Amino acid sequence: MSTRNWRVGVAGLGTVGAGLLTFLSERPGFAPAGGLVSVSGVSARSRSRPRPFDISGLAWFDDPVALAQSDEVDLFVELIGGSDGPAKAAVEAALKAGKPVVTANKALIAEHGAELAALAEAAGVPLLFEAAVMGGTPAVKMVREAMVGDDVRSISGILNGTCNFILTEMEQGGRAFEDVLAEAQRLGYAEADPTMDVGGFDAAHKITILAALAFNCAPDFAACEVEGVDQVELLDIRMAKDLGYRIKLIASADRSDEGVSVRVHPSLVPLAHPLAQAGGALNALFIEGERLGRIFIQGAGAGAGPTAAAVAADIADVMTQAMRPVFQRPATELAAFTPVDRSRSLVRAYLRLLVKDEPGVIAAVSETLAEAGVSIESFLQKPVEDAEGVPIVLTTHAVSEAVLAQAVERIGGHPAVIQAPRLMRIARI
């Protein structure tokens, strides 16, 4: 066992940084690979802000880049956040100085992972980011290390706790999206600017990282289709439930002979499915491999304790001096994402229409869909008080995305349809 001690520099003292410093102060003998860990320096926006732990004995750096380059730092922990700016500059500086980096920054890895991996591998140091996906639940380790003896076919799951909390509260409390979001913001579960979460971008960063690990590709955030939960209405949650489904924000990545497909969508999940049963702020993920079959993993996706524990586990991994490619294959050999032509993908859809309350409308809608090549699987109409029109929902049999898109356009133009149709996919899980 190595008895080398490691001096850690921590940039960013928000929730996760505070959790890490608290953990290390509670575990002064933390020696997961022989040597000891100590924090030697910190950097944050404000030095004087009151904190629940003492930083007076630690070297202070106004500039995280200077911390990353300091001779007093053997291992740099980046907890600043953001895909560019000081976080990226500091991580680059640390890697160029030949220092291992641990980060919780999903945006940074999803958007600049390949170039950072190249820097790390050129310097011969690890770049680890367990805390970037599913907080303390080790999704990254699972895909990166445990699936190395397998070929991953698909990954799908719930990767954003804020959206899952909002959808759960909407269903259980019968409350509108805006109402639950405002409460989540008051409670600190959602940011003041909730776009990253509710717009689906946070989940998209995470599935981009997992897809890169699983499929030996350079992470390509721009190739991810993203749709958030901000357009999900309580009416859809209720109608879907009547049809036997729960609406979840599902992030998924699939590989086929044609290429890779990575996307985040609100999707209908059968009520009895484990992903439908993961409520509140939980995260949950299925990973399907050629040999391993389907592995399911579920746990807390965020929070100071879990995320700090993930950072601590990464620090331990650095201390073991393990060296392997950042994304399973050397950065110079990573394939580009080859997006599949999704127009040919088969999909089952949920469609909600608001139609005029007139005789013959349902027959007309059915006929229009049939003419467009879409076959209806189930159909539901419920009276809704005070509504302008009559909402009807239907699910389709499998149909290509191209045919579906044409059908939705056509039905949207029907004179009896008084609102743009609402389309969601039924999860293939």
Place this chain on the structure above:
Amino acid sequence: MSTRNWRVGVAGLGTVGAGLLTFLSERPGFAPAGGLVSVSGVSARSRSRPRPFDISGLAWFDDPVALAQSDEVDLFVELIGGSDGPAKAAVEAALKAGKPVVTANKALIAEHGAELAALAEAAGVPLLFEAAVMGGTPAVKMVREAMVGDDVRSISGILNGTCNFILTEMEQGGRAFEDVLAEAQRLGYAEADPTMDVGGFDAAHKITILAALAFNCAPDFAACEVEGVDQVELLDIRMAKDLGYRIKLIASADRSDEGVSVRVHPSLVPLAHPLAQAGGALNALFIEGERLGRIFIQGAGAGAGPTAAAVAADIADVMTQAMRPVFQRPATELAAFTPVDRSRSLVRAYLRLLVKDEPGVIAAVSETLAEAGVSIESFLQKPVEDAEGVPIVLTTHAVSEAVLAQAVERIGGHPAVIQAPRLMRIARI
């Protein structure tokens, strides 16, 4: 990245060994940490037995110890099985020769893990055993590496696929234990001698290993309480279901201030609980940590493909040259298991009694239990055709194991009770 190539010696060419050789032949460029992997030598009981892969180009060893010591072998993979005999001798020989060892042998690690860890750490080489628990589902990596930044409170789950298959088939087909076991043996899901599986010993080996990893203890198989599924009757499965439970073989390990408790029991799990919903040959596990909260993991627990993928992942970990203690803490510093005094543990119980079909019997039973200090939570009596007596089942409120044991003894001696009471615990999960 290291470009060191690794020559692997594989002892044991049964299901898992065959899966590993097939995997490596399908992936000639398998280079998870830079260098390449090749199999240089093999050992098995019979050289001439027909196999679905070609071993003619590999060095053959009649004696696995000679293979472990061979100069042509850099990494020794032990897939022989058994806690002693050639498996143990060969692993010891490899470690003493300074060679990393990967094994799928749960009995070996559960019964001799601490001494083998001491050998490995003295030689400065890894000893890895991911495939020993949950096949390809990375339970060992999760507890050993991902939970290193946490303090594990408890682990509980389903760790034996054969027992889970049998219990699932009994319930779904309404069939007796012996009937399903015979079928499982015909299908190759159960061994000719099924004692290791149905007696609970296989699950006990696995939970012993996880408990050692989680609690920084030397594995102590003898300290594990073990009860198998061979006494579970179809009647209990039905009665439990009527009360809202499914019977599962639950392996669990808990740590408290008083010590550690490790056990395997058929237990009642609420029908809606994820462990109740893991059917067939699935394995499933909850790990609860102070910081990480509850993490759930589920997947295939056995089979050539998954288990070989786990062995391949361990080979990859060896190739990264990571060094950490085998059981999270150096073998010389591992604590002994301090078993808790279980007589004071609180438990909720399921009790089935066969009583005479006479007036006043139920009142008498209730009274006897009340006098013994056991409070009844629910009670069920169902007519059973052709039965000698009347079966009644009840569940209790929480009671100490000591009080429960006295009550069961007392009720068993009651003149109206015509068969030894059947006691099972309701899982605390």
